[in-house]
Amino acid sequence: MKKSIVIIGGGITGLSAAYRLSKLKAQGGAEIDITVVEKSGFLGGTIHTEYTNGFVIEGGPDCFFAEKPYAGMLVKELGISDRLIGTNNKNQGTYVLWHKKLHKLPEGVVLMIPTKFTPFATSSLFSFSGKLRMGMELFVPKRTDGVDESLAEFTLRRLGREALDRIAEPLVAGVHAGDPDTMSVRSSFPRFVDMEQKYGSLIRGMLNARRVMQQRTPAGTRSMFMTTKAGLKDLIDTLRQQSSGVNFKTGVGAQSIQRISTGRDESYTVTLSNSEQLQADGIILAVPAYVSAGLVSSMGKDLPDLLLSIPYVSTATVSLAYKKDAFGHVLKGFGFVVPRKENRHIMAATWSSSKFSYRSPDDSVLLRFFVGGAANQDMVFKSDDEIAGLVRAELKDIMGVTAEPLFVRIYRWDRAMPQYTIGHGPRVKTIEQLTAGLGNIQLCGSAYHGIGISDCVNSGNTAAQSVLKGLFD
Ligand SMILES: Cc1cc2nc3c(=O)[nH]c(=O)nc-3n(C[C@H](O)[C@H](O)[C@H](O)COP(=O)(O)OP(=O)(O)OC[C@H]3O[C@@H](n4cnc5c(N)ncnc54)[C@H](O)[C@@H]3O)c2cc1C
Known part of the structure; x- marks a missing residue:
C-alpha cells in the first residue's frame, strides 16, 4: 500500500530530509508520497539570500563550516561543487574591539x-x-x-x-x-x-x-568557510529542484498532529492552518523545538515541556551597502567581533564584500552587522530606523565611517537561535526517548545536535533514514 511522509518545516533541515527521502525512494522503488509543509511563503528558513542591483545580501547565514563534512557532501551530490567559493584568503583577518580599538586576532x-x-x-x-x-x-x-x-x-x-x-x-x-x-x-x-x-x-x-x-588540503585552497557564488539560496533552490516527486506546500503551517492507532497500524493526521488535513504514516518535525512542542501536545505532557525548556534567542542582521570611493576604509579583513564589556549594540560585523567574492559590484562594498542575541534581545524589535541609526553611529565610532549608505537591509530572526544550556545533552536524550514512544515521528534540526548548516543537513538525512525504516520495519 502507498505510504505517506509529511515533513513539517522547509528550512535546510526539512529540505535535506526531503531530498534524502526522494533519493532513497528512487533507489528502493518504494511507493511513498512526500510532502513538505512550510509556514512562510518561501523555502530555506533562516537561509535567505536577496539579490539587489548586483549585491548578494545574506539575511541569515552567509556560509557553512568546511570542517564538518555534511554540507560539502550534499553540494557534491547535487553536482554544484563548481559553484562553491571559500573566503578570500588575501583578505584573511578578524578583528576584536577592545578598549574602543580594533585589534587583529593573532594569525593562528x-x-x-x-x-x-x-x-x-x-x-x-x-x-x-x-x-x-x-x-x-x-x-x-x-x-x-x-x-x-x-x-x-x-x-x-x-x-x-x-x-x-x-x-x-x-x-x-x-x-x-x-x-x-x-x-x-x-x-x-x-x-x-x-x-x-x-x-x-x-x-x-x-x-x-x-x-x-x-x-x-593543498595550501592556498584552504577555507574554513564555504558558500556558493550566488549565496546560500543556491543550495536551497537546487535542493528543491532535485527533490523529485516531493510535494511542497508553502504559506501554510502545521497546527496539530493527532496519532491514530488501529491495531498494529499507526498513522497521523496533520491539521494545517488552512484547515486541510494530511494523513501520514511517518512525520519529520524540522521546526524549532518550541513549535514541535505545540504540535505533539495531544500526545502527552512531558515531551512538550522538555521541548519548551530549550531556550531560543532572537537576532537581526543589518546589511549596509556603500560606494567604495565614499566609504573611506580599506576593509582588509573579514570583519570584527565585539565583547560584551565594550557595551555596544553591534555584536559582530562581517565585511561581506572582502570576505567573499561576488557580493557587491566592483565599485561598491557590502557590510553586515549582527545585533540582538542573549545579551541584547530588545534591539531586534526596535524600528528599522532606530536599528540602522544605532548601527551607523557605532560604525562611525569604531571604523570612522560617516558616508551615506546606498541602502540598508534588516532581517529579524525571532527566536531562531537555540541555546544549548547546561544539561542540554541529557535533555535531548530524554526528548529522543520520549519521541520514540510516539511511533514514526522524528525530530531534527538545529535544536538538538548542532546549530550549523552542516549539522542540520546531517540531522535531516538521519531523520529521513529513520522515518523510512519506521515505515517498512
Ligand atoms: C542570523 C543567523 C546567522 C547564522 N549564520 C550561520 C552561518 O553563517 N553558518 C552556519 O552554519 N549556520 C548559521 N546559522 C545557523 C543556521 O542557519 C541554522 O541553524 C539553520 O539554518 C537552521 O535550519 P533549520 O531547517 O533547522 O531551521 P529553520 O531554518 O529555522 O527552518 C525551520 C522552518 O520551519 C518553518 N516553520 C515554523 N513553524 C512551522 C509550522 N507550524 N508549520 C510549518 N512550518 C513551520 C519556519 O518557517 C522555517 O522555515 C545562523 C542562524 C541565524 C539566525
Whole structure:
C-alpha cells in the first residue's frame, strides 16, 4: 500500500530530509508520497539570500563550516561543487574591539586556541600576563569528572580570563549568539571537550587538527568557510529542484498532529492552518523545538515541556551597502567581533564584500552587522530606523565611517537561535526517548545536535533514514 511522509518545516533541515527521502525512494522503488509543509511563503528558513542591483545580501547565514563534512557532501551530490567559493584568503583577518580599538586576532588563533607563537606573542589584543596564562594551557590538567561545564568555566579553567572576555565570549559564544555563562561547552562545542580528553590540551589538539587539515588540503585552497557564488539560496533552490516527486506546500503551517492507532497500524493526521488535513504514516518535525512542542501536545505532557525548556534567542542582521570611493576604509579583513564589556549594540560585523567574492559590484562594498542575541534581545524589535541609526553611529565610532549608505537591509530572526544550556545533552536524550514512544515521528534540526548548516543537513538525512525504516520495519 502507498505510504505517506509529511515533513513539517522547509528550512535546510526539512529540505535535506526531503531530498534524502526522494533519493532513497528512487533507489528502493518504494511507493511513498512526500510532502513538505512550510509556514512562510518561501523555502530555506533562516537561509535567505536577496539579490539587489548586483549585491548578494545574506539575511541569515552567509556560509557553512568546511570542517564538518555534511554540507560539502550534499553540494557534491547535487553536482554544484563548481559553484562553491571559500573566503578570500588575501583578505584573511578578524578583528576584536577592545578598549574602543580594533585589534587583529593573532594569525593562528582558531576559535579561541592559539596555534602560532610569533603572531600571538606580538599581538596587541592580550596583555603579557594574559598571553602567559593562555600559553600555560599546555600544562593545565584535564578534567576527568565528566561535569557539564559552561563555556565560561571551561575557558577560564583552561585559558584564563583574557581568552574568555576577548575571544571566547564574542567569537565562540557568538556562533550561538549566546551567553558563555549558561552555554554547555560539551553540547555547544564538543570538539573542545574531546580535544582536552584526547590530547590533554586544546593547543596540542588544535595543532594536530591543523596538521591533518594541511595534509588533506593543498595550501592556498584552504577555507574554513564555504558558500556558493550566488549565496546560500543556491543550495536551497537546487535542493528543491532535485527533490523529485516531493510535494511542497508553502504559506501554510502545521497546527496539530493527532496519532491514530488501529491495531498494529499507526498513522497521523496533520491539521494545517488552512484547515486541510494530511494523513501520514511517518512525520519529520524540522521546526524549532518550541513549535514541535505545540504540535505533539495531544500526545502527552512531558515531551512538550522538555521541548519548551530549550531556550531560543532572537537576532537581526543589518546589511549596509556603500560606494567604495565614499566609504573611506580599506576593509582588509573579514570583519570584527565585539565583547560584551565594550557595551555596544553591534555584536559582530562581517565585511561581506572582502570576505567573499561576488557580493557587491566592483565599485561598491557590502557590510553586515549582527545585533540582538542573549545579551541584547530588545534591539531586534526596535524600528528599522532606530536599528540602522544605532548601527551607523557605532560604525562611525569604531571604523570612522560617516558616508551615506546606498541602502540598508534588516532581517529579524525571532527566536531562531537555540541555546544549548547546561544539561542540554541529557535533555535531548530524554526528548529522543520520549519521541520514540510516539511511533514514526522524528525530530531534527538545529535544536538538538548542532546549530550549523552542516549539522542540520546531517540531522535531516538521519531523520529521513529513520522515518523510512519506521515505515517498512
Ligand atoms: C542570523 C543567523 C546567522 C547564522 N549564520 C550561520 C552561518 O553563517 N553558518 C552556519 O552554519 N549556520 C548559521 N546559522 C545557523 C543556521 O542557519 C541554522 O541553524 C539553520 O539554518 C537552521 O535550519 P533549520 O531547517 O533547522 O531551521 P529553520 O531554518 O529555522 O527552518 C525551520 C522552518 O520551519 C518553518 N516553520 C515554523 N513553524 C512551522 C509550522 N507550524 N508549520 C510549518 N512550518 C513551520 C519556519 O518557517 C522555517 O522555515 C545562523 C542562524 C541565524 C539566525
